[in-house]
Amino acid sequence: xxxxxxxxxxxxxxxxxxxxxxxPDWADPQSPASTHLSPHFLTESIxxxxxxxxxxxxxxxxxxxxxxxxxxVVFAAGIAVYTLLRRSRRKxxxxxxxxxxEELPHQALIVKTICRLMAPFMQLYALYVIAHGHHSPGGGxxxxxxxxxxxxxxAIGFDLKMVLKRMREKTTxxxxxxxxxxxxxxxxxxVLLEKNFLDYSALSAILPATDIIMARSHGILGVEIGVALAxxxxxVLIYVNLSSxxxxxxxx
Amino acid sequence: xxxxxAKYNYWFYILIMMVGFYAMISKNNLVKKMIGVSIFQAAxxxxxxxxxxxxxxxxxxIEHGHDAVHHIDPTAYINPLPHVLMLTAIVxxxxxxxxxxxxxxxxxxxxxxxxxxxxxEQLTDV
Numbered sequence: 001x002x003x004x005x006x007x008x009x010x011x012x013x014x015x016x017x018x019x020x021x022x023x024p025d026w027a028d029p030q031s032p033a034s035t036h037l038s039p040h041f042l043t044e045s046i047x048x049x050x051x052x053x054x055x056x057x058x059x060x061x062x063x064x065x066x067x068x069x070x071x072x073v074v075f076a077a078g079i080a081v082y083t084l085l086r087r088s089r090r091k092x093x094x095x096x097x098x099x100x101x102e103e104l105p106h107q108a109l110i111v112k113t114i115c116r117l118m119a120p121f122m123q124l125y126a127l128y129v130i131a132h133g134h135h136s137p138g139g140g141x142x143x144x145x146x147x148x149x150x151x152x153x154x155a156i157g158f159d160l161k162m163v164l165k166r167m168r169e170k171t172t173x174x175x176x177x178x179x180x181x182x183x184x185x186x187x188x189x190x191v192l193l194e195k196n197f198l199d200y201s202a203l204s205a206i207l208p209a210t211d212i213i214m215a216r217s218h219g220i221l222g223v224e225i226g227v228a229l230a231x232x233x234x235x236v237l238i239y240v241n242l243s244s245x246x247x248x249x250x251x252x
Numbered sequence: 253x254x255x256x257x258a259k260y261n262y263w264f265y266i267l268i269m270m271v272g273f274y275a276m277i278s279k280n281n282l283v284k285k286m287i288g289v290s291i292f293q294a295a296x297x298x299x300x301x302x303x304x305x306x307x308x309x310x311x312x313x314i315e316h317g318h319d320a321v322h323h324i325d326p327t328a329y330i331n332p333l334p335h336v337l338m339l340t341a342i343v344x345x346x347x348x349x350x351x352x353x354x355x356x357x358x359x360x361x362x363x364x365x366x367x368x369x370x371x372x373e374q375l376t377d378v
Contacts, residue, residue, distance in 0.1 A: 002278045005274060006274065006278070008277065009270050009274045009277070010270070012270070012273060013266055013267075013270045016266045017263075017266060020259055020262040020263075020266070023262060025258040026259060026260060026261045026262075026302065027305040027306055027307040028306075028307070029306045029308075029309070033331055033334070034304070034306055034331040037333065038326070038331040038333050041332055041333070042324060042329050043324045043326055046316055046324070052313050052314040052315075053313045054313070054329070054332040055335050055336055055339070058332055059336045059339065059340070063336060066340065067340060070343070073347070073348075074343060074344060077347035077351045080351045081350050084351075084354040084355065084357075084358055085354050139339075141339055142339075145343065231343055234347060235346070235347070238354075239350075241354065242350060242354060242357070245357060
């Protein structure tokens with residue numbers, strides 16, 4: 001079995017190596033990937049959407065459908081982990097590790113203090129990454145992951161109960177749903193304003209003092225906030241359920 | 253030699269991908285299989301991001317002032333498209349890994365093992 005696997009892997013590798021001979025050289029400015037669609041994004045992004053960070057404008061505007069469905073995938077994964085692990089009544093064949101006695105408070109004092117000090121700064125930085133994604137590297141996905149990581153850091157440094165007290169299960173679920181709803185809701189508002197789904201230029205009719213171009217910039221910001229909420233809530237949901245096996249008792 | 257150096261990003265991506273692929277098809281332990289899937293995904297991400305590189309170009313954030321925008325040279329900025337695709341793919345790969353681990357946890361609860369052949373034995377016995 002292992003030998004067959006090795007043969008298949010090496011055959012695949014050789015096929016790929018053979019295919020690579022036709023590929024463009026590394027960092028070639030004239031490679032096919034860089035000469036068809038991407039020059040349009042690079043030259044028109046500022047004029048069409050007023051967003052200098054082209055990655056953000058492509059993510060939120062030009063490829064809005066893709067991003068919306070990726071957010072939905074993250075949400076669906078969070079819900080899948082939740083339904084698989086939470087409150088199962090099936091019999092359990094696992095060998096349970098022995099519970100370790102709660103350590104004395106002074107033993108983890110340094111870890112706890114540093115985690116407590118780090119968390120607010122991480123969350124502040126995450127908000128900066130989300131809000132400043134138009135002008136610097138950042139955006140909804142990155143900021144959402146940093147926000148989720150701040151909660152996971154607290155769950156590791158303290159225990160799961162401390163996080164669940166601040167970020168209840170219901171809140172996490174509602175935030176995850178709200179994130180996807182914000183994204184698709186902004187798309188629906190565009191339809192109600194008689195433009196295409198996710199065509200943010202329609203938003204200039206309801207946002208004060210915005211022309212068509214700035215409306216697209218603001219639309220991207222709204223969408224990024226939705227993405228950040230969904231990613232943060234679902235990462236926390238996945239971590240909390242996986243680390244405590246859906247029982248929400250102690251965690252790692 | 254010139255040929256090897258000109259396309260070195262592809263050699264590394266194929267090497268990493270073969271490691272992940274081997275773990276996916278020949279490891280018996282389900283968690284090790286998932287580690288293989290993650291290595292495979294890392295190889296694909298490396299491949300996409302390396303496609304976006306351009307020699308002498310900078311990150312795709314357009315330099316601009318408050319006045320009218322001057323002419324923008326597309327060769328001065330790297331290709332943003334692979335970055336957008338991989339940005340979403342990384343987050344999605346983390347969440348799908350979570351789903352896989354939850355499934356493995358449930359399999360362990362039902363069969364008492366995560367070795368594939370032992371699960372197969374239990375399935376054929378019944």
